[in-house]
Amino acid sequence: MKFFVLKAYGEPPQLEIKESSIPDLSEDDILVKVSYSAVNDYDWSLSTGKPLLYRLLFGLLKPKLRPGMEISGVVKQIGTKIQNFHVGDRVFGDLSEDRFGGFATHVLAKEKSLRKIPDELALDEAASLPHAGLLVHQSIELLNNKQCKKILINGAGGGVGTLAFQLLKKEGVRIDGIDTGEKLSDMDKLGYEKVYDYKVKDLQKLDEQYDFILDTKSKFWPWHYSSKLAKNGIFVTVGGDLPQLAALLIFKGLIKKLSQKELKILGLKANRGLEDFVKLYLKKSMKSRIDGPYPFDEAANALSRFGQGLHSGKILLKIAPESEH
Secondary structure, three states: OEEEEEOOOOOOOOEEEEEOOOOOOOOOOEEEEEEEEEOOHHHHHHHHOOOHHHHHHHOOOOOOOOOOOEEEEEEEEEOOOOOOOOOOOEEEEEOOOOOOOOOEOEEEEOHHHOEEOOOOOOHHHHHOOHHHHHHHHHHHHOOOOOOOOEEEEEOOOEHHHHHHHHHHOOOOOEEEEEEOHHHHHHHHHHOOOOEEEOOOOOHHHOOOOEEEEEEOOEOOOHHHHHHOEEEEEEEEEOOEOHHHHHHHHHHHHHHHHHHOOEEEEOOOOOOOOHHHHHHHHHHOOOOOOEEEEEEHHHHHHHHHHHHOOOOOEEEEEEOOOHHHO
């Protein structure tokens, strides 16, 4: 098998390809031949080691973990205790509660990290959904069925933003989006009401208020977000800079008491509700926007593209075409 490791922290990503024999399976392991692997914020943070606090988690001098947390592929072998999967099953999943390492031709995973892919879903599209799709699905659950007429998505052109738009859009609902200028054309085509280049007009500079704000990477302070919420509005972030996230935790209770506006941080539960999300995804004829896929040996370029915010939708690496399984 072939797999990528990070030999050091830095930009551009210091990826190095390695080769080894496939490890022996334990009784509760599933061996998957990977078809596609998605690029996520985790991979970028792992490669740069920024902010420095992350190095306490990843390794002080160089990353101890391997990149890749979201995959699709085909089951090649199962351990003796596996009952819900069989050789030949098409599977996908978020490996963040397992061993990561999705930038590889093969991975070993536990049952909790995998789900079967419905026949209607292609392997490439499936790889783009477990992490981004559930960030969207679980964020919307935090609305507790609140009816929102005016919505803002910050990071609107990425994997999370494009899925969130499709899930939230319906008659009478206005959705605006903020992202890099390079993505605005694609956002217009998707159907956003107003689109903003964050370098020209970021969230702080908007003169409107919203019933719901979904933020894919929070960089502002709690009072900035609350000022952009309408009465009884809800803000949900799925990630961001650690100081700002800490401030949200500290001040969200006070802000709710003073203004009746809610600030929430999503604690993603990997793979929980993936089957339900995919049923909804198929029922609504949603389409994951894919950037790529890029060849396996171009992983460093794909990761740099993510770090520079140049991608529109979800960046995928093509590990093995379906014909090779």
